[in-house]
Amino acid sequence: MARGVPSAQSVAFAELLLNSGLITREQLEFARAAKARTGSHIDEVLISLGMISTDELRSVMARAWGLPVVDLTTTSRDDQLIHRWSGQQMLAENWMPLRRDSDGVIRVATARVPDEARRAHIESVIGAPARFVVATSWDIRNLLLTVFHKAIADEAANELFRQNPKLSARQVFSRGQKIGFILIALVGVVSLVIWPVATVITVLTIVSVAFLASTIFKFLIAMRGARYDVVERVSREQVDALRDVDLPKYTVLVPVFREANIVPQLVSNLGNIDYPADKLEVLVLIEEEDHLTREAYLGSNPPPHFHLVTIPKGTPQTKPRACNVGLFLASGEFLVIYDAEDAPDADQLKKCIVAFRRGGAKTVCVQAALNFFNADENVLTRMFTLEYNYWFDYMLAGLDAADLPIPLGGTSNHFRTQALIELGGWDPYNVTEDADLGIRASAMGFRVGVINSTTMEEANTSIPNFIRQRSRWIKGYMQTSLVHARRPLALIREVGLRRFLSFVLLIAGTPVTFLAVIPLYVVTAFTIFIPTQWLEPFFPVWLLWITLLNFVIGSSVMVYLSMMGPYKRGTFDLILWSLLNPVYWILHSLASYKALWQLLFNPHYWEKTEHGLTHQTRDHAEQPPGVVAS
Known part of the structure; x- marks a missing residue:
């Protein structure tokens, strides 16, 4: 049957709706036009457009099919x-x-x-x-x-571990890693006792070289990303050329936990997405015991294509476990993750469709840029914004251009659903499941790209909240490093030496860099303010000068990269705040030591980041343009 020609079943269904007085002839014609435009069934169109309720749909289906309606929440079952x-x-x-x-x-x-x-x-x-x-x-x-709540909860938590335990962070340290770290610790203690001077010099030299190598790597990659200008890679013309009838179904996953205060904002922000409602499935994932958030959501009058999904109780209680439940229910060909406070560009999903079609089957994910609507609220939000500008506009663009593994952000990741399932979904035991997934995708030969679209978020306004969030991110980088360090030779064979070194310098190098910040700052202070003869013999002059040079180069590089960010987004008032980057890194260093402590004693604990603390709204700031693309 030709597209747009109603079937006998849909005609009978429509006539029954008219005769029941549930819709008018004008509404039916409008729905038929939407059906012709999108290719969806008439009942899906009517529901998504809010013309009939779910109860009314059940009633009409029952009459059309000559069957009774059942309330699955109350009927007896075996x-x-x-x-x-x-x-x-x-x-x-x-x-x-x-x-x-x-x-x-x-x-x-x-x-x-x-x-x-x-x-x-x-x-x-x-x-x-x-x-x-x-x-x-x-x-x-x-x-x-x-x-099936027990089976679903167990599968969401443990399926990746059962399929490939070496790729799961459920086991923090492998047996070989435990033995290796114990031997290193013993050798270090013995060396410190027998050769204290040589040991201190060796450790400081290794830390200094690792710090500098990671920093210079980020600089070189960011410089490559800087070759992209402000010209959009997915143009408005390409988006406008898309026909609704040719668009695939899209699933949006929104994991929320104890965020009743921002649920109405969630419904409003995601309600602005420019995508046919009958081809858009928004799954709001709420934990079983989170009654306040559930009540707030139900009271926010969500559109018909929004669906509440109750996440069964289980451990670990993490965002990736909730997302795995959502993945189990998702029916879209493509899938995206948004956080509760996110406000994506209206055309972001359509831009991703263009990027996926252009990238081919090997493109498993495209990452949208993130930015903050409350960037100028205080010093911390300004520094947070500068960091995100550099990361999304330069660093990810450079990794994409160099065809290196891209650690995904925690939100605005768009996936081919089937490929995501092949990857094993998210690792619920890894507290930065997004970064881990980017590395796994690269190991399986998939490509992760970036897209010229922006999602507005709320920047952290509180230092304690920042430390909680950043310690979780750094702990996740540590977990990801340990997971993939279990099989380094296999990873080199899978991704190649160049990509492996990129993984080491970025994923493993980032925690090492942050852990090194405070010790290097202390040694630098000794170099400047304490007579060098007091530091002999533990701190020879050549090492102090290397440390000082490392501090100057590393800090200057990161200040420079922070200064680059505002140029692509036009936020020039933030440039001078980049000079505070060395102070900002002290917060990262404090968070890294908290992350290391938790890695050893509470590795799977999900440090909750509080949202809704800002006094500003999205309308306070203009949404900047995205700048990089797949």
């Missing part, structure tokens, strides 16, 4: 019977057995018309006659979460 068959199959095919009636017939909820072919298929699966009742797709999905 969970043992349901567990006999695959939850994945039920999810994919939109049906679910409920119980066996007294006559031996199995009662089955269906969200699609049970024609002869569908009836024959389902009865062949369950091995018994079926008695159908009507439910919607999301009725079935929510019941599936309830019935």
